Amino acid sequence: MSIKRSAAIVGVAEHELEKGKVPGGKTVLQMQATVAKRALEEAGLTKDDVDGLFVAGSWGLPGVGSMPSVTMAEYLGIRPRYTDSTNIGGSSFEAHVGHAAAAIQAGFCEVALILYGSTQRSNRSRNLSKGRPSEYTAQFESIWGMPAPVGAYAMAAQRHMHEYGTTSGQLAEIAVSTRKWAKLNPKAMYREEITVDDVLESPWICEPLHLLDCCLVTDGAGAVVIASAERVRDCRTKPVWILGHGEAHTHTLISSMPDLTVTTAKESGQRAFEMAGVTHDDIDLVQIYDSFTITVLITLESLGFCKPGEGGDFVANGRTAPGGDFPMNTNGGGLSYAHPGMYGIFLLIEAVQQLRGECGERQVPDAKLALVNGTGGVLSSTATCILGRD
Amino acid sequence: MQQYEKPLPLIDSDTRYFWEQCKQKRLVIQKCMKCKKHIFYPRSICPHCMSDDMEWVESSGRGKIYSYTVAHRAGGLGFQEDVPYVVALIELDEGVRMMSTIVDCDRSELKCDLPVEVVFDPVTPDITLPKFRLSR
Numbered sequence: 001m002s003i004k005r006s007a008a009i010v011g012v013a014e015h016e017l018e019k020g021k022v023p024g025g026k027t028v029l030q031m032q033a034t035v036a037k038r039a040l041e042e043a044g045l046t047k048d049d050v051d052g053l054f055v056a057g058s059w060g061l062p063g064v065g066s067m068p069s070v071t072m073a074e075y076l077g078i079r080p081r082y083t084d085s086t087n088i089g090g091s092s093f094e095a096h097v098g099h100a101a102a103a104i105q106a107g108f109c110e111v112a113l114i115l116y117g118s119t120q121r122s123n124r125s126r127n128l129s130k131g132r133p134s135e136y137t138a139q140f141e142s143i144w145g146m147p148a149p150v151g152a153y154a155m156a157a158q159r160h161m162h163e164y165g166t167t168s169g170q171l172a173e174i175a176v177s178t179r180k181w182a183k184l185n186p187k188a189m190y191r192e193e194i195t196v197d198d199v200l201e202s203p204w205i206c207e208p209l210h211l212l213d214c215c216l217v218t219d220g221a222g223a224v225v226i227a228s229a230e231r232v233r234d235c236r237t238k239p240v241w242i243l244g245h246g247e248a249h250t251h252t253l254i255s256s257m258p259d260l261t262v263t264t265a266k267e268s269g270q271r272a273f274e275m276a277g278v279t280h281d282d283i284d285l286v287q288i289y290d291s292f293t294i295t296v297l298i299t300l301e302s303l304g305f306c307k308p309g310e311g312g313d314f315v316a317n318g319r320t321a322p323g324g325d326f327p328m329n330t331n332g333g334g335l336s337y338a339h340p341g342m343y344g345i346f347l348l349i350e351a352v353q354q355l356r357g358e359c360g361e362r363q364v365p366d367a368k369l370a371l372v373n374g375t376g377g378v379l380s381s382t383a384t385c386i387l388g389r390d
Numbered sequence: 391m392q393q394y395e396k397p398l399p400l401i402d403s404d405t406r407y408f409w410e411q412c413k414q415k416r417l418v419i420q421k422c423m424k425c426k427k428h429i430f431y432p433r434s435i436c437p438h439c440m441s442d443d444m445e446w447v448e449s450s451g452r453g454k455i456y457s458y459t460v461a462h463r464a465g466g467l468g469f470q471e472d473v474p475y476v477v478a479l480i481e482l483d484e485g486v487r488m489m490s491t492i493v494d495c496d497r498s499e500l501k502c503d504l505p506v507e508v509v510f511d512p513v514t515p516d517i518t519l520p521k522f523r524l525s526r
Contacts, residue, residue: 132466139399140431141489143519146477147465154459155479162457162502204474207460253431255479255489260457 002275003098006105007112008232008239009387011043011225012349017338020189020218021122028059029075031221032117036076039223044236045111050225052082052100052109056092057116058341072115082109088249089376090289092116093224093345094383098245100226110228114348117221118340141253147206150214150292152254152378154206157294159260161208163309168208170312171293172199175212175335177321178290182332184322184362189216190336213293215333220340222349240352243369243388244276249381257379261309265302265373265382272371272384280305283386284367285327285354287347289375290334299373303384327364330354344374348385355389394513395468404432407446412518415510417449419486430486451508452525453482460497480506480522493521 013035015022022031032055040046055068064071069085072078082103088095093114100112119125134142146152160166176196182188194212202211232239248264251257273279286305290296297311305326306314320328329335331350334343351370353359372385401409411418420429424441435442458478464470465477476492478500492500493509505525512518 133400134397135400136402137431139401139405142397142466143399144477144489144491145396145461145465145469145472145475146459146489147461147463150463151459151461151465151477155457155477158459159457159502204460204462206462207474209459253489255431255487260479 003101003105003245004243004275005229005241007101007226007228008241009224009348009352010227010232010235010237010239011039011045011223012352013038013042013223014346014349015221016187017189017219020216020338022119022219025122028057028117028119028221029072031119031219032072032115032223033076035221035223036113036115039225040113042237043225043227044234045225045227047076047078049111050078050113051080052103052112053078053080054084054086054096054100054112054114055116056085056087056096056342057118059118078113080109082112088381088383090291090342090344091374091376091381091383092342093348094372094374094385095247097224097226097242097348097385098247098383101242101245104226104228110231112226114224114226114345116342116345118342119219120341121217121219137253141255149378150209151206153292153294154209155254156260156298156379157208160294160298163261164312166297166309166312168200168210169196170316171213171297172196173315174290174293174296174320175199177315177318177324178329178333178335180318180321181330181362182336185332185337188332188337189218209292209294215291215335215339215343218338218340220338220346222345224345224348238356238389240355240387240389242385243278244272244274244386245384246271246275247381247383251380252377254378261298263298263302263375263379263382265299265375265384266304268382268384269303269373272386276386278369278386283369283371285330285351285364285370287330287351287370287372288328289344289347289373290329291339291343291375293335295375295379298379299375303371303373322362330359330362330364342376344376347372347374351387355387397466397468398514398517404434408432409517412510412520413512415518417451417508417520418446419449419482419484420444421447428484428486430488450483453480453506455479455492455500455502455504455506456481456487457502458492458500476500478522490520490522492523494523499524
């Protein structure tokens with residue numbers, strides 16, 4: 001079963017931020033409304049064209065946020081005939097792309113809107129010291145005070161270093177290259193260049209991860225509009241086709257992760273490549289969820305861009321930086337552009353803008369084919385999308 | 391005894407026996423009577439074969455450090471005064487993994503795959519936590 005070219009992304013929008021916060025004290029609902037309106041207008045569509053709605057979020061809990069697609073449909077006056085509040089963490093939106101394309105191919109909807117918003121920085125709600133309730137399966141982890149999620153990623157880094165000799169300097173290289181992209185993106189929160197030593201000298205958060213190995217904590221909102229192949233013809237934008245998709249997950253507790261050095265990107269990526277009928281060498285740019293530097297390194301290996309244990313060498317010498325031969329996280333990523341809790345929708349937005357050739361100084365020349373991989377939870381879930389222009 | 395400020399497990403019917411046995415200084419895990427695999431955390435169905443024929447067995451209490459981190463930020467209420475502190479994933483000799491901490495150690499001597507053994511810490515009259523120390 002394939003969804004190849006059954007649908008295309010025809011509109012994207014991201015909310016502007018000032019020092020990582022939404023200007024004007026907007027609510028998370030207002031932010032999502034703003035980006036929904038912009039993404040639809042860009043496509044030349046209206047809210048009445050939307051018949052599929054996909055929303056994940058961590059706002060309004062407990063309360064209206066427990067049914068985010070239902071609440072956003074009400075707020076926006078949308079009456080979907082296909083609805084999806086799937087939340088598998090930061091990779092939810094890459095999953096939504098596949099779900100939307102499948103629903104469109106099956107005839108359940110024609111125009112899908114994917115939404116995300118967060119005011120976690122303005123709210124100061126991202127507080128590690130609160131911990132998580134020690135109920136159900138979490139009773140075996142919350143009691144130990146592991147800072148979540150960073151402690152879990154630190155354990156993955158520690159194991160990767162033990163098995164393969166990966167170094168903190170190699171992880172730092174990812175943060176340094178990503179910052180070089182942020183320097184070219186006026187919307188990025190941090191734009192001053194950093195060095196490997198800056199990363200290594202930044203404070204420990206959870207050993208072996210330093211502060212500059214970790215993503216930002218910002219507000220943010222994003223929207224993605226997907227249309228059926230027929231409806232694409234009515235849209236104003238150049239279509240970015242959904243060519244391949246895969247998703248998978250293994251655990252919510254880090255103690256249940258089968259192997260701390262491999263994520264399910266191995267499976268979701270393989271399925272996406274097979275569906276798209278392309279190989280690693282065909283890909284012009286990648287957007288890889290960078291919650292932490294180690295997330296990127298493990299994901300590149302799991303996707304098969306290099307062999308297990310070779311990630312450190314793969315990213316060396318600024319290979320993923322502007323001018324390198326492996327353009328990655330070209331907006332500055334979660335490490336330097338923005339990271340509003342569940343970052344995955346911004347991976348899609350940047351890939352689409354690159355494939356449409358709209359990225360100015362940071363444009364990857366002649367980009368035709370992009371791979372996007374989202375990771376959610378504590379390396380828990382992944383979803384991979386391969387996107388291409390005509 | 392000082393007030394224990396850290397989170398405690400919210401015990402349920404899957405987990406009650408495990409915590410009761412910790413209090414008796416016994417580390418127990420489940421074994422599936424059909425596929426013979428060991429299981430942790432405790433649950434009502436074997437995640438390998440979906441059998442519901444599970445028995446409790448006593449673990450050797452020995453294993454190795456699969457991985458660990460030293461936390462320099464508190465990861466929950468009550469941990470602020472402990473910073474920096476160790477959180478570890480222990481792989482027991484029976485093949486299952488559990489989260490815990492390593493006590494009585496010099497943090498600089500920690501490494502993945504070092505052998506460890508369980509020690510029991512009665513943190514409240516009701517709850518005893520299984521912690522680990524490096525094997526001598």
